[in-house]
Amino acid sequence: MDKFSHVPLPEMALSPQIRRLLDQLDASQGDVASAMSLPPECYTSEEWFEFEKRAVFDSEWTALGHVGAIPENGDYFALEVLGEPLLVVRGKDGEVRVLSSVCRHRGHLLGDAPRGKARGGFTCPFHGWSYDLEGTLTGAPEMEGTLPFEQLRHTACLPEFRSTIWNGFIFVNFSGEAEPLAPRLKGLTSLVENHHMADLAAITPVEWADNAWNWKFMQENALEPYHTHYLHSGIHDFAPSTNVRFTEWQEDDDAAIYREVHFTNADGGFNISSKALFPPLPDLTEEERARVVFAGVMPNLFFGAQGDVVFYYVILPQSAGNITLSVGMLTSWDNLSLPTAPLLLKGTLDGVQMFNEQDTVANIATHKGLRSRVAPRTRWAPNEKTLVQLSNWLIKRYKRYAARVGEALREDA
Ligand code: FES
Ligand SMILES: [Fe+2]
Missing domain, CATH: 3.90.380.10 (Naphthalene 1,2-dioxygenase Alpha Subunit; Chain A, domain 1)
Incomplete structure (x- = not known):
């Protein structure tokens, strides 16, 4: 077990539309002299986009920004990646971490502004729970009556997602499966x-x-x-x-x-x-x-x-x-x-x-x-x-995910 939260999106059954598009991909593989572009629906279909979220974005290294935007300890920026709210924070040890920005109480988002300096950490405006720059819970007012803080502290830290940095660019991988970048x-x-x-x-x-x-x-x-x-x-x-x-x-x-x-x-x-x-x-x-x-x-x-x-x-x-x-x-x-x-x-x-x-x-x-x-x-x-x-790169990911889901469905049957 590593310290990172690996939480891919729920697996997606392959609908008839997705299967039809998958069947059309072979014509887009190969070299420039013989391949065709991807089927148009791969650009326009919301269902295909849902498939891509899993097959491409969850499985790979998704870029978030550059370390130059958070040069000092405590600097952070907040962003949403495919609906997932994140805080990218430089901790007091100088390390850049990608944390969930979802408060562990009832889910309010943390970070007062899209970017800024957090100094000691983040405090939720809803009921005042607070976290340090590493995501550890540091305060939860008025909770003692139901749960001692010592107990809460171990279960209510902000999840940290697996991240990597290349040439200063910060990337996150939600599935935990992406090969080193x-x-x-x-x-x-x-x-x-x-x-x-x-x-x-x-x-x-x-x-x-x-x-x-x-x-x-x-x-x-x-x-x-x-x-x-x-x-x-x-x-x-x-x-x-x-x-x-x-x-x-x-x-x-x-x-x-x-x-x-x-x-x-x-x-x-x-x-x-x-x-x-x-x-x-x-x-x-x-x-x-x-x-x-x-x-x-x-x-x-x-x-x-x-x-x-x-x-x-x-x-x-x-x-x-x-x-x-x-x-x-x-x-x-x-x-x-x-x-x-x-x-x-x-x-x-x-x-x-x-x-x-x-x-x-x-x-x-x-x-x-x-x-x-x-x-x-x-x-x-x-x-x-x-x-x-680009098509070849994508098709490899599309097919890999489809094969995995197909395998899982066969096991369920
Ligand atoms: S939702 Fe954050 S403290 Fe209640
Ligand atoms: Fe251009």
């Missing part, structure tokens, strides 16, 4: 190691809510270079799709899908000037400053690592057709202490937003299109190679 990110780790992301300063993430498309589009749109000189014509020309380098990728070894794009000039940046606005991060080579690495750490972290900053999205699905994005940015502490930093930061974030606005229009339109009775199931262009990788 870092060994499955070797290729990506070496590609971005000179960014030293774990040591960068993080701005407070901005939340963009109510994005009316499926979570997979967010990764797909960011990972494929086919659309960039159509949808982003004129503003993406410094990073042309002809300059893309894909990665040969072994699913068993990888938890990430990624590509590089080499700029036509040194120190490119995704903003109106097409130039990085901050000075370059100190340890990058000339070549590294002249490219961006776009990476999806599956399922729900996307980042773009360019010469001066790393921008990222944590994708928080709300339903099959709605996501919340937590948008953050990392750069060196030196860069953030420049007198011009507020202006440079605004220009950098406005740049990301400029691309995002175009992608938003496309994502909403595509989500609508995939709800049509004649929605397409496409063959891929060579520049959509990452999307076949």
Whole structure:
């Protein structure tokens, strides 16, 4: 027994609709020359989304944010991941923990604000129960008449979920079954190691809510270079799709899908000037400053690592057709202490937003299109190679969960 709470969602029986979709997945497996896209209902069906919560999000490492947002002991942020309320807290020992934010009395949520400094711990506003930064119950007023505090203290601590940190990004695994993450990110780790992301300063993430498309589009749109000189014509020309380098990728070894794009000039940046606005991060080579690495750490972290900053999205699905994005940015502490930093930061974030606005229009339109009775199931262009990788990654998880549930049902019969 370890100290973590492993509480996957209740197993889900495979309905006729889920079975029908599972039967259609084989056509999406393989390589870019022969595979088709996933069935449209995999993007639009709420039932499939319920299946994905278990097969993908519960079973894997789900991203929550970056340690740079909670640099000091007692710093925390609160968020809901697929309906599960969490507190991500840096304890008085400096360790980052992922705790349930559900009070053990009657379930009120803890954490006065979406983010802040908890100092000694958390006190529930409902009846005053209190917890320290590690989730241990420290007070439960007026309970002595029914239960001695010593007894209560052992049974009413906040559950801690299994978590891991890679390059400063914090992930949670609810099922307890995900394989260790870092060994499955070797290729990506070496590609971005000179960014030293774990040591960068993080701005407070901005939340963009109510994005009316499926979570997979967010990764797909960011990972494929086919659309960039159509949808982003004129503003993406410094990073042309002809300059893309894909990665040969072994699913068993990888938890990430990624590509590089080499700029036509040194120190490119995704903003109106097409130039990085901050000075370059100190340890990058000339070549590294002249490219961006776009990476999806599956399922729900996307980042773009360019010469001066790393921008990222944590994708928080709300339903099959709605996501919340937590948008953050990392750069060196030196860069953030420049007198011009507020202006440079605004220009950098406005740049990301400029691309995002175009992608938003496309994502909403595509989500609508995939709800049509004649929605397409496409063959891929060579520049959509990452999307076949993404399908293959997902299908493996879909099939693994379906096999496990099928096994359990057979045992029950
Ligand atoms: S619900 Fe938290 S103290 Fe009662
Ligand atoms: Fe785009």
